[in-house]
Every structure is written in structure tokens, then in C-alpha cells.
Amino acid sequence: MIRVELVKMLRRPRTWITILLLNALPTLVAVLLAVTDIGPQPGEGPAFLSAVLTDGKLFPLAALAIVLPLFMPVAVAVVAGDAVAGEASGGTLRYLLTRPVGRTRLLVAKLVSVIVFVLLAVVVVAAVGYVVGRLLLGGGDATGLVTGVSGNSLTSTQLVERTLMSIVYVTLSMLGVAAMALMLSTMTDSAVGAALGALAFLVASTLLLTLDAAAALQPYLPTRYWLSFVDLFRDPILWRDIDRGVLLQGVYVLVFLGVAWANFTTKDITS
Amino acid sequence: MSDAVIATRGLTKRYGPVLAVDGIDLVVRSGDVYGFLGANGSGKTTTVRMLLGLVLATSGEAEVLGARMPRSAKRVLPQVGTLVEGPAAYPHLSGRANLELFDALGSARRGRRARVDDVLERVGLGVAGDRRVRGYSLGMRQRLGLAAALLRAPRLLVLDEPTNGLDPQGIREMRDLLLGLNHEGTTIFLSSHLLAEVEQMCTRVGVLDRGRLVVQEQLASLRAPTGRTVVVTPDGDRASGLLDGRVEVREGERLVVRGGDPAELNRLLVDGGVRVRELASERRGLEQVVLEATTDPHHVGASR
Numbered sequence: 001m002i003r004v005e006l007v008k009m010l011r012r013p014r015t016w017i018t019i020l021l022l023n024a025l026p027t028l029v030a031v032l033l034a035v036t037d038i039g040p041q042p043g044e045g046p047a048f049l050s051a052v053l054t055d056g057k058l059f060p061l062a063a064l065a066i067v068l069p070l071f072m073p074v075a076v077a078v079v080a081g082d083a084v085a086g087e088a089s090g091g092t093l094r095y096l097l098t099r100p101v102g103r104t105r106l107l108v109a110k111l112v113s114v115i116v117f118v119l120l121a122v123v124v125v126a127a128v129g130y131v132v133g134r135l136l137l138g139g140g141d142a143t144g145l146v147t148g149v150s151g152n153s154l155t156s157t158q159l160v161e162r163t164l165m166s167i168v169y170v171t172l173s174m175l176g177v178a179a180m181a182l183m184l185s186t187m188t189d190s191a192v193g194a195a196l197g198a199l200a201f202l203v204a205s206t207l208l209l210t211l212d213a214a215a216a217l218q219p220y221l222p223t224r225y226w227l228s229f230v231d232l233f234r235d236p237i238l239w240r241d242i243d244r245g246v247l248l249q250g251v252y253v254l255v256f257l258g259v260a261w262a263n264f265t266t267k268d269i270t271s
Numbered sequence: 272m273s274d275a276v277i278a279t280r281g282l283t284k285r286y287g288p289v290l291a292v293d294g295i296d297l298v299v300r301s302g303d304v305y306g307f308l309g310a311n312g313s314g315k316t317t318t319v320r321m322l323l324g325l326v327l328a329t330s331g332e333a334e335v336l337g338a339r340m341p342r343s344a345k346r347v348l349p350q351v352g353t354l355v356e357g358p359a360a361y362p363h364l365s366g367r368a369n370l371e372l373f374d375a376l377g378s379a380r381r382g383r384r385a386r387v388d389d390v391l392e393r394v395g396l397g398v399a400g401d402r403r404v405r406g407y408s409l410g411m412r413q414r415l416g417l418a419a420a421l422l423r424a425p426r427l428l429v430l431d432e433p434t435n436g437l438d439p440q441g442i443r444e445m446r447d448l449l450l451g452l453n454h455e456g457t458t459i460f461l462s463s464h465l466l467a468e469v470e471q472m473c474t475r476v477g478v479l480d481r482g483r484l485v486v487q488e489q490l491a492s493l494r495a496p497t498g499r500t501v502v503v504t505p506d507g508d509r510a511s512g513l514l515d516g517r518v519e520v521r522e523g524e525r526l527v528v529r530g531g532d533p534a535e536l537n538r539l540l541v542d543g544g545v546r547v548r549e550l551a552s553e554r555r556g557l558e559q560v561v562l563e564a565t566t567d568p569h570h571v572g573a574s575r
Contacts, residue, residue, distance in 0.1 A: 004375045013363060091359025095419065098323045098355070099376045100348035269325040 059133025358416025
């Protein structure tokens with residue numbers, strides 16, 4: 001069942017178009033930086049962007065930071081929102097369930113396929129970022145050392161390790177959105193509705209983060225710790241927000257999936 | 272009920288204040304071609320969905336192939352082929368790729384190619400199998416849906432409006448295919464609102480009217496002779512006089528006469544000098560049976 005869902009996801013043109021589009025903005029940014037040589041001031045603009053002019057090896061992280069606030073969640077919400085609702089509106093859901101595929105198994109397979117999509121998207125963005133960064137942007141220090149966020153020096157091994165950790169962290173950060181969209185996907189036959197519902201949730205979260213009056217809520221908002229992967233490049237690594245981010249996403253995922261499961265396994269399939 | 276392939280007891284589905292299916296007791300026996308008739312909105316599809324475990328019954332029980340549904344879905348459904356409310360497939364994949372994906376859900380990889388080729392051939396999609404479903408006509412999609420239902424050589428086929436979208440040639444092919452399968456032992460449960468289709472194929476008929484099962488009978492007994500004989504003759508007046516009050520209806524050359532023995536009637540008429548063009552025992556058509564059993568068609572659908 002999981003294999004079938006993966007095949008379906010990977011053979012779908014939409015999957016690859018989405019990933020292609022995700023890479024368009026970071027690549028455009030890299031081209032603009034390379035042509036104009038005008039980077040943002042340190043501390044301004046997307047994370048790492050001020051540093052990439054001197055060292056293209058940091059561009060994978062800059063690329064992730066560029067797509068993380070909006071592009072990536074949109075892509076994830078679209079794919080996860082379509083997971084069950086798309087099958088329902090296409091009519092294939094009733095045939096899957098009478099094949100029979102157990103409803104819990106179907107939900108798990110959909111979840112795995114969404115997670116694989118998120119991981120694939122994040123890895124491709126990082127990989128394309130690396131290639132683009134090396135080709136277009138600064139070659140860095142002759143010693144091979146990279147300057148981290150606190151002005152510290154990172155060896156190549158450290159950079160690779162921490163980039164991989166960032167990839168995992170960004171993937172985890174997207175799982176909350178994925179679970180939300182998947183839950184809505186079991187409640188409606190409209191894939192678009194499910195995706196937009198999940199995005200509305202994120203927009204609300206982002207808005208509340210800018211509001212001082214919402215300070216009490218802020219530690220619990222899903223987008224609060226999204227960009228904390230930057231802390232992996234401090235010396236020493238600042239784990240506090242990263243730990244909280246992982247925990248918070250875990251709680252969101254559990255709650256949303258629990259509701260999705262309870263709803264999907266007891267509902268009448270009338271589509 | 273040991274040989275019942277489908278048996279329900281008081282099966283009921285309530286959507287809020289509306290009773291979509293109202294305590295029906297279906298019995299479909301092994302080897303039947305069961306025609307499940309009813310107007311749009313009479314509860315046919317809801318019943319089919321309950322049998323397959325898609326919709327959960329409000330009360331009552333359903334047994335399919337001897338096991339309770341939806342509890343035993345895992346054991347029952349692999350032996351059931353379904354076509355519910357129109358076919359569905361992934362449009363960006365070919366018909367063959369769709370069937371292969373579907374087959375991968377629960378069947379071993381071994382023999383997949385042969386199985387898929389076989390069902391494509393059976394439904395007449397052999398050539399079109401490699402084209403994307405996006406470009407299929409409604410009739411081709413219907414054939415693909417049936418192909419998917421046949422993949423596991425099911426003991427029971429549950430088909431909802433299987434000839435929808437097919438041209439007359441396609442309908443005929445579909446009918447021959449289904450009757451062939453039935454001949455090999457597959458029980459067929461076919462829901463339809465097309466009386467002619469059911470009349471031509473089915474051995475047993477159930478009629479649903481606003482959620483209630485109002486008729487469930489062998490088609491042959493529903494269509495048993497009425498005890499009257501239809502005579503067509505140009506000598507209507509003469510025949511009426513001769514038959515002396517036995518004529519119940521007279522419409523032009525067509526007379527409906529009390530008495531179920533055409534041979535005896537024929538001798539009487541011919542001896543009396545009446546020319547007989549046609550002579551046959553009267554049988555009720557399925558349409559008549561259904562219309563008598565169901566309520567005013569203007570109210571149909573109001574119960575949904």
C-alpha cells in the first residue's frame with residue numbers, strides 16, 4: 001500500500017512541477033545576487049543571504065530560508081490536502097476502500113507519501129541551492145573554513161553535518177502543516193479547501209507572532225520555531241529553540257493525525 | 272440462508288431526519304443475476320455502499336458471502352468486484368497503469384501483467400489500454416471500471432449502473448460478458464433504473480421505493496401469465512359477440528380476453544369464422560410490476 005502511494009506520488013507530474021517551482025525563487029535570488037553583487041546587510045533579509053556572496057556553500061541554507069516561510073508550506077499543504085480529498089473527488093477513494101484497503105492503512109500510506117514528498121522537496125531545494133551557490137556565488141575562504149552565524153568558523157565536515165541536520169529540522173517543521181492539511185483532507189471532498197484551510201492556519205499563526213498582545217500564545221504557534229535551524233550554525237549550537245520546535249511539531253502532528261484517524265475511520269464514504 | 276450471497280436484516284440508514292434506507296431484507300442467492308431496481312434517490316446506492324462497508328448502517332445487519340459487513344470486510348471484499356456510481360481512474364496514467372496500481376493493492380506481483388492483459392481483453396480495451404485515461408470516452412472508462420472489478424476473479428460482482436455511457440453495441444457486449452461470468456458461477460448484483468436492461472438479464476428482482484423494498488421475487492414469477500389472452504383480429508365485433516362477455520378490454524384490433532388458454536380460444540374463434548392475426552397469453556411486463564409497486568413518481572426523490 002505504501003509502495004503504491006509512493007508510485008502514485010512520484011508518477012504524478014504535479015509533484016515534479018511543484019518541486020521545480022520551489023527551486024525557481026532561490027535560483028532567481030542567486031542569479032540576482034551574482035549579477036548585482038548587492039547582498040542584504042548582515043542581520044537583514046532571509047537568513048544566510050548576507051553571507052552567501054562570500055561563500056556559496058551556505059546557499060543551500062539560504063535557499064531553505066527563502067522557501068520556508070511561504071513557498072514550502074503552500075506546496076506541502078497542496079499535496080497533503082489532496083491526499084484523501086483528491087481521491088474522494090476523483091472517485092477513486094471508494095475503489096481503494098473496497099479493494100479493500102483498510103482506512104487506517106490508507107491514512108498511514110498517505111502520511112508516508114506526504115512525508116517523503118516533504119523530504120524530497122527539502123533535499124532537492126538544498127541540493128539545487130548547493131549547485132547554484134557553487135556555480136554563481138563566492139568560492140569562500142581558501143582554508144575551506146566557513147563563517148557561521150556567530151562569526152565562528154566551521155570546517156567542511158561541520159558544515160555538511162549541520163546542513164543535514166537543517167534538512168531534517170525543516171522537514172519536521174513542515175510536518176505540522178502536512179498533518180493539518182491531511183486532517184482537513186479527510187473532512188472534505190475538496191482538495192483545494194483542505195489546502196487553503198491549512199494555509200489559513202499558518203497565516204493566522206504568522207500574524208499572531210507579530211502581535212505583542214499574543215505573547216502568551218506565541219510559544220505554541222506552529223510557525224514560531226520554523227527558522228530556528230539558523231541556531232545550528234551558532235557556536236556552540238543553541239539547542240533550546242530547536243528542541244522546542246521539534247516537540248511542538250510532534251504535538252501538532254499527533255493531535256491532527258489523531259483527529260484525522262478518528263474522523264476517517266468512522267465516516268460514511270459517499271463520494 | 273446458507274446459500275445466500277447477500278442477506279440483510281432490517282438494514283437501515285438514516286441521514287438526520289431522512290430515512291434513506293428503511294429496514295430492508297435483501298436475499299441474493301448464489302448464482303443469481305439480481306436486478307436491484309429503483310428510481311433515482313430511492314436508496315439503491317446507499318444500500319450498495321452499506322453492503323460494501325463504505326457507508327455505516329444506522330441499524331440492521333448485512334451479510335455478504337456469509338460474513339458480517341463491515342466487520343469482515345478484509346475477508347469478504349477480496350472476493351467481490353465492484354463498480355459503484357460510475358468508474359474512476361487516475362487520468363494522468365494509462366488504463367493499464369491504473370489496473371496495475373489497483374492490482375498491487377493486495378495481489379502478488381506474480382502474474383500481474385497476465386491478469387491485467389486478460390481483463391483488458393475481456394472488456395474490449397486491449398488496444399486502448401496503453402492510452403492515458405484522460406482521453407477515454409465515458410464508455411471506455413466504464414469498461415475500465417469493469418476491468419478493475421474483474422481483476423480478482425470475484426465470486427460476487429456488485430455493479431451500479433454498469434451500462435451507463437455505453438452505446439447499444441457496448442451494452443450488448445457488456446451483457447454477454449456478464450452472462451458469461453454468471454454462467455461460470457459468478458453471482459451478479461446489478462443495480463439499475465433501466466427496466467429493459469434488468470428484464471433482459473436478471474433472474475431475480477428487488478424493487479426499492481423511497482428506501483423500502485417493495486418487491487423481491489424471481490423475475491419468472493413476476494412475469495407469470497395473468498390468466499388473460501391477448502387477441503389481435505380485424506373482426507372485433509364478431510369476436511366480441513362470439514366470446515360473450517369475456518372481452519375485458521378492446522382497443523382497436525386488440526382484445527384482452529379472460530381465460531389463459533390461447534389454444535382453446537383459437538379454436539373457438541376460428542370455428543366461429545373470426546380471422547386471428549395474433550394470439551398470446553398476457554404477461555405482465557416488469558415496467559407494470561414496478562409501477563404498481565411504487566408510489567407516485569412525482570414524489571420520488573422527495574425522501575432523500
